[in-house]
Amino acid sequence: MTEKTDRRQFIRLCGRTAAAMAVARAAGHRVIAPAFALENPPRVRLVKADGSPLKAKDLPLHANWIFHYPYHSSPALLIKLDDPAPPTEVEDKDGKAYTWPGGVGPDKNIVAYAAICAHALSYDSKETAFLNYRRERNQMTGHGRVITCCAHASVYDPAAGAKVLAGPAKFPLAAVLLEHRAETDELFAVGLIGSELYGEFFKAYRKELRKAFGRSRYKKMVEGDVVAMPVKEYSEDAIKC
Amino acid sequence: MQEKKGKGPSRRDIIRSAGAAAVLGAAAGASAAPGGAVTAPRPPRAFSRQAEVPGFGKARVVIVGGGWSGLEVARQLKKLKPELDVVLIEKRATFFSCPLSNLWLVGKLPLEELIHSYTDAARNHDYTWLHAAVVDVDRERRVVYTDEGWLTYDFLVLAPGIDYDYARYGVPDATEAARLRSMYPAAFKPGSEHITLRHKLENFEEGIFLLTVPPGNYRCLPAPYERACMIAGYMKENDIKGKVLLLDVHDEPPFKPDGINEAINDLYKDHIEIVRGVKVMGIDVSRRTLHTNKGDITFDDAAIYPPVRGAKILERIGIAKTDEPGLFAHIDPVKYHVIGDERVFVGGDARPMPFVKAGFAANYEAGHIARIITNQMDGKEMGPLQSPGMMCYVAVNADPLQSVAFKISFGMVYDRKTGGYVFRQTAQAFVNRSRAFGKANLQWGRSLFNEMFYSAL
Numbered sequence: 188m189t190e191k192t193d194r195r196q197f198i199r200l201c202g203r204t205a206a207a208m209a210v211a212r213a214a215g216h217r218v219i220a221p222a223f224a225l226e227n228p229p230r231v232r233l234v235k236a237d238g239s240p241l242k243a244k245d246l247p248l249h250a251n252w253i254f255h256y257p258y259h260s261s262p263a264l265l266i267k268l269d270d271p272a273p274p275t276e277v278e279d280k281d282g283k284a285y286t287w288p289g290g291v292g293p294d295k296n297i298v299a300y301a302a303i304c305a306h307a308l309s310y311d312s313k314e315t316a317f318l319n320y321r322r323e324r325n326q327m328t329g330h331g332r333v334i335t336c337c338a339h340a341s342v343y344d345p346a347a348g349a350k351v352l353a354g355p356a357k358f359p360l361a362a363v364l365l366e367h368r369a370e371t372d373e374l375f376a377v378g379l380i381g382s383e384l385y386g387e388f389f390k391a392y393r394k395e396l397r398k399a400f401g402r403s404r405y406k407k408m409v410e411g412d413v414v415a416m417p418v419k420e421y422s423e424d425a426i427k428c
Numbered sequence: 429m430q431e432k433k434g435k436g437p438s439r440r441d442i443i444r445s446a447g448a449a450a451v452l453g454a455a456a457g458a459s460a461a462p463g464g465a466v467t468a469p470r471p472p473r474a475f476s477r478q479a480e481v482p483g484f485g486k487a488r489v490v491i492v493g494g495g496w497s498g499l500e501v502a503r504q505l506k507k508l509k510p511e512l513d514v515v516l517i518e519k520r521a522t523f524f525s526c527p528l529s530n531l532w533l534v535g536k537l538p539l540e541e542l543i544h545s546y547t548d549a550a551r552n553h554d555y556t557w558l559h560a561a562v563v564d565v566d567r568e569r570r571v572v573y574t575d576e577g578w579l580t581y582d583f584l585v586l587a588p589g590i591d592y593d594y595a596r597y598g599v600p601d602a603t604e605a606a607r608l609r610s611m612y613p614a615a616f617k618p619g620s621e622h623i624t625l626r627h628k629l630e631n632f633e634e635g636i637f638l639l640t641v642p643p644g645n646y647r648c649l650p651a652p653y654e655r656a657c658m659i660a661g662y663m664k665e666n667d668i669k670g671k672v673l674l675l676d677v678h679d680e681p682p683f684k685p686d687g688i689n690e691a692i693n694d695l696y697k698d699h700i701e702i703v704r705g706v707k708v709m710g711i712d713v714s715r716r717t718l719h720t721n722k723g724d725i726t727f728d729d730a731a732i733y734p735p736v737r738g739a740k741i742l743e744r745i746g747i748a749k750t751d752e753p754g755l756f757a758h759i760d761p762v763k764y765h766v767i768g769d770e771r772v773f774v775g776g777d778a779r780p781m782p783f784v785k786a787g788f789a790a791n792y793e794a795g796h797i798a799r800i801i802t803n804q805m806d807g808k809e810m811g812p813l814q815s816p817g818m819m820c821y822v823a824v825n826a827d828p829l830q831s832v833a834f835k836i837s838f839g840m841v842y843d844r845k846t847g848g849y850v851f852r853q854t855a856q857a858f859v860n861r862s863r864a865f866g867k868a869n870l871q872w873g874r875s876l877f878n879e880m881f882y883s884a885l
Contacts, residue, residue, distance in 0.1 A: 307875035308883065315867045327835050327858055328817070337864075338871045339788070340819040340835055354816050355792065391878045426864040428819070428833065 200224050204378035207364035211274035211288040219276060221285035221380040225257055228364075228378040233265070234412040241415050242372040243292040249322040251425070253302060253311055254415035256363055256376045260396040260405035261385060262302035262311040263363045263376070264334060265415050266320045266345050271295035277348035280305070280358040280382040287348025287359075287381075291367040291374070299363035299376065300334065300349045303384055306356035308391050309338035313399065316422035318360075320345055327428045328353055334360065337428035349381075358382050376413065475563075479577035481556050486511050489801060490572050490581040492562050492741070494518030494546055496527075496787040497776025498587035499880040500794030503553045508802040514555035517562055517574060518546055523881070524618040526648065527787040528873040530655045533615075533626050534662040536826040541874070542618075544881045552882050565745045567769055583801050586747075586757065587776040587794075588739035590617070590647055590785070596735040596753065597642075598710035598719065608713050614733040616647050625731050629662060634669040635728030638718070640708060641676040642735045644754065647777055647785040650822040650834070652733060653681065653688045660692075660699035661826045671699050673727065675706040675720070687832030687859030691824035708734075736785070738778045747772070749780055756780035762812045762840050762849045764797050770804070773797055781851055783838045788818050791876060812849055814839035817856075821869035829866035833858040 200208065204224045212218045233241040233254055246252065252265040272290035279285060290296045302311040302318045309317040317338050324331040327340055330352055334343040341354035349359035364378035389396065389406055396405040418425045489505055491498045494516050502516045523544040531537040550557040560576035570581050592614060594605035613621035629637075637659060641652045656672045663670050681688075692700050703722065710719035711732065718725045718732075738756035742748040747766045748755040757774035758767050761781045766772040775797045776790040783789050796813045803810045815838050821831040838853040858865075 304875075307879050309871050309875050315864070315871070317868065317871060327819070327833065327856070337819065337868045338875055340817055355818055387883045391875075391883055424864040424867055426868055428858070428868070 201227060201378075203228055203230055204364060204380065207366060207377050208286065208288050208380075210291075211286055214274070214289075216274040216286065216289075217276075218274070218286045218288070219284050222279055222281065222283045223380065223383045225379040228257055229408045229410050230366075230375055230377045231256065231409050231411060231413040233374045233376065233415045236414055236416050236420075238412070238414075240371070240373045243297060243367055243374060244372055246297060246374075249320070251320040251418045252415050253316070253418045253421045254299075254376070254413050255409060256299075256413060257379050257408050258385065258406055259409055260400040261388065263299050264302045264311070264318060264320055264345075264418070265297070265299045266334075267292075268296040268298060268346050269322070269332065270346065272298055272346040275346075275348040275350065277350050277359050277381075285380060287362050288364065290346075291365045293367070293369075293372075297365060297367065297374065298345050299365050300343070300345065300359075301361040301363065301379070301381075301384070303360070303388050304336040304338065304341055304356065305343075305351075305358050305360055305382060305384065306336065306339055306341045306354065308384065308388055309336055310388065310392070311418065311422060312395070313421065314423050316418045316425040319418055319425050319427070321427065325428065335428055337426040340428060475573055475578065477577045479558060479560065479574055479579040481515050481558055481579055483513065486513050487582040487805060488513040488515065488580065489583045489585065490579060491516045491585045491587060492572065493587035493589060493739075493776065494520070494523060494549075494557070495587060495589050495776060495790065496876075496880070497589075497790035497794045498585065499523075499549055500791045501585050501587065501775060501798050502555045503549070503880060504795045504798035505801065506553050506555050508798055509805070510554065515558050515579065516546070516550065516555055517558045517560055517572070519559070519561035520546075520619060521559065522546070523549075524622065525787070525873065525877065526616060526618045526622075526651075528870070529615075529618060529622050530651065530658045531823055531826060531829070533622065533629060533655070534658045534826055536658075536829065537870075541877075544877055549881045562741060565772075567745075567766075567772055570771065582771065583804075584772045585797060585801070586742070586772065586774045586778065587790070588741045589777045590736040590738065591740050592617075593735045593737040593753070593755075597708045597732070599734075604713065608711055608732065611713055612730040612732040615731050616651070616733055616736075628729050628731070629659060632663075632668060632670060632729055636673045636726075637663075637670060638673045638675065638725070638727035638730035638732070640706075640718075640730075640733050641674065641678065641681070642733050643677045643707075644735045645782050645785060646733065646736050649681070649683045649784060649786075650685075650688065652676075653685065654822045654824070655731075656700050656702075657688070657691060657696060657824045658826050660696035663699050664696065665827065670728070671701055672696075673725070674700060674702045675708070675718070675725065676702055676704045677707055679705050683834065683855060684857035684859070687857060687861055688822060688824055690859065691830075691832070691861055695825060736777075738780075742774070742778060747774070752780070754780070761851070763810070764800055773801065781840070783851070783853060784836060786820060787876070788820055788872075789815070789836070789838060791880075792818065812840040812842070814841065817854075819868070819872060821865055821872055823866065823869055824861050825866075828863055829869070830861040830863055831865040831869040832861050833865050833868070
């Protein structure tokens with residue numbers, strides 16, 4: 188991972204990303220490939236804090252969970268929505284359209300997004316979770332069923348590729364591509380599409396990320412099993428706004 | 429737009445401008461000189477040489493003022509059109525943030541959170557920082573004169589901020605105002621004033637520490653209340669026998685104050701006294717006394733915040749609205765250019781529109797101004813500014829840090845009745861102070877510092 192966004196990382200979709208996107212195509216949706224997809228994304232299984240696999244049925248409705256993907260230090264929100272989330276066309280930071288492939292799981296309602304704000308890079312840490320999903324109508328933003336970043340009140344729609352609904356953000360959160368294995372009901376994170384922000388994220392928070400995740404480990408990609416847990420258990424303060 | 433490369437003002441122009449400066453200089457010298465013997469000062473030598481900035485042969489945008497507006501205009505311009513030659517002129521050597529500074533005043537935030545490097549901003553966003561002070565602008569020939577030499581522009585953005593207007597506090601005499609400013613600085617123009625205020629607090633033994641809330645659209649409406657809370661908390665924590673006396677010209681603060689009032693009642697009953705409806709009519713610096721409509725009020729130490737006005741440079745170069753007491757910039761409130769000059773824009777707290785004079789507003793507006801300029805280069809029209817709802821936090825307790833929140837949107841909307849644009853601002857208050865909002869308060873600033881100085885986002 189270089190500091191500046193490397194054009195070479197804006198590559199053709201690799202196998203896993205293409206496969207995750209193909210689900211949408213198979214469902215009869217027009218699929219526009221993203222200009223950015225993470226190169227060689229890791230495929231990791233989501234597990235609970237005790238190490239047992241996190242099954243789709245175990246994830247509570249309206250879950251506001253967190254896991255780290257694609258790097259050890261980069262948080263992502265895992266959400267189970269009320270309704271199936273169909274593939275949606277959204278635009279990246281350069282205004283280029285791409286298809287968010289929709290929710291996964293038996294009810295097509297499990298989604299995941301980078302918990303790093305597309306406005307000014309606020310993120311969910313152990314101390315504070317600035318980005319959270321809430322079902323109830325949100326007192327400041329007036330929206331319900333949205334992801335809100337409380338640093339400056341950007342509001343994203345998790346049922347529509349994290350499209351911006353309000354606030355200063357100009358483009359969606361990066362989307363973590365999920366895969367659901369029907370036979371075992373397990374969930375896997377397999378890719379990341381949307382807008383590349385990790386170079387800037389590392390640059391902005393290097394000091395604290397190193398401290399929290401290890402001098403070099405913070406920018407290494409995850410592998411194997413990755414723990415997912417409720418944000419309110421992970422963070423000291425999950426900010427409501 | 430091609431710059432007239434290498435061609436500066438003619439000799440005659442230089443002489444003309446220098447003559448004007450000499451007249452100004454003489455006037456200033458006459459009032460300041462001890463003993464009274466005054467000779468007209470020689471014209472500044474800087475006028476005769478070109479400033480040392482790289483010339484790319486592309487259109488050049490010069491930005492005057494490296495605050496929350498100017499920094500963001502520069503960054504956004506380079507994002508929108510990387511080929512532009514962008515020069516940010518700032519006279520301070522280091523950026524010092526006014527937002528978040530109340531926490532630093534009472535020792536609850538390290539200085540490194542507030543100060544940032546213009547060199548970092550310029551190198552990370554690929555523009556030029558000219559460390560210089562602007563002395564004049566020749567709009568006819570599109571030349572900016574600085575103490576480091578002159579430079580030409582295709583577009584000019586002025587973001588010079590505010591100055592204090594002590595005359596409206598009944599101190600019309602310039603020397604008396606200067607004395608007041610050094611004895612009891614307002615600390616709303618960051619840097620030395622803030623450091624002085626911090627030293628005052630550190631040395632405060634007992635008695636009344638006076639703060640004022642001025643009339644008009646002053647910089648950062650909740651800041652004096654936030655500062656009162658911070659200072660009161662400091663007194664409480666350090667067992668100082670004193671209180672903050674907050675003289676507020678308003679009967680009701682110019683924003684929804686519930687959360688702040690609640691904090692004051694809960695936490696600082698013994699350390700804050702607010703007197704409302706106080707009009708300051710004069711100040712006796714030697715006697716540490718304010719003459720007000722409610723009688724004379726004395727204090728032991730103070731940070732006196734007078735009404736604000738547009739930075740004096742606006743007046744100096746002839747673009748201030750001289751028919752209004754604020755002397756803010758005379759610009760088109762929708763298109764942001766100086767009336768009659770579509771190459772010169774004004775943003776930030778120097779604007780005449782009644783938007784909140786606050787960092788986040790200047791920062792958001794700056795992106796709009798940058799787009800107006802690049803659109804104009806491309807021959808495209810730009811609609812009026814309409815900000816999204818954005819958060820702003822006010823700290824009411826320093827330890828543990830607790831804040832209340834406001835969501836504010838502002839802009840200009842088309843009015844069918846008049847067929848013109850009218851100003852619109854909405855604000856919503858979230859009054860429950862919390863540690864979570866305290867954290868959001870810090871992140872609010874940190875993430876914007878990151879944008880202005882470091883991130884290529």
